Amino acid sequence: MNIIIQSTLKTLQKSQVLLNLISNEQLCDASVSPYYSSIGSHIRHILDFYDCLFTTNSEGKIDLTARSRNKTVESDCECAQNYLKSVIDQLNTAKFNMNDIVEVIDNLGLGKTEIPYTYGALLAQANSHTIHHYAIINYIFDSLGVTLDDSDFGYNPTTPKQTPTPIN
Helix, strand or coil: CCHHHHHHHHHHHHHHHHHHHCCHHHHHCCCCCCCCCCHHHHHHHHHHHHHHHCCCCCCCCEECCCCCCCHHHHCCHHHHHHHHHHHHHHHHHCCCCCCCEEEEEEECCCCEEEEEEEHHHHHHHHHHHHHHHHHHHHHHHHHHCCCCCCCCCCCCCCCCCCCCCCCC
16 A cells, blocks of 8 residues: 555544544534634545545546545544545545546635646645645634644654753
8 A cells, every 4th residue: 555545544534532522512613713624624624625536527527626525524523433434435446546647626715726746645645635624623622621642643744853852
């Protein structure tokens, strides 16, 4: 199995851990400022991104703006776990050639644009995107008093580890 797929699966496994840890109420709690987003909205967003990778439009392009946005995923841990399982199953059976070029449609803030990617670059972006959203989820966890026993959750592997400065 390709290293990019392996890394992605390892990252996504953290979603399973957190979905097993929290309740439906915690999943959809949008009380944390400044964005008032829920853990569920971030999980749904992450999974929607991956889901887009497995679907091409009529022109054979991957459209990252054509997300399913299933709101039930945002409020029901079991539904979110089923969606996660579907994405993981598709990643486990995907036959991506990491060097193949694929046209991707995205909106970078100035309307839709088409960008050539390799599948490897697109999957690497999806993995980094997931970790970015985990960082936001970690912030929400802290505000809600939820503890996840994973010191790497929400940290990019390239981020240097900070050691606490001793107080004299």
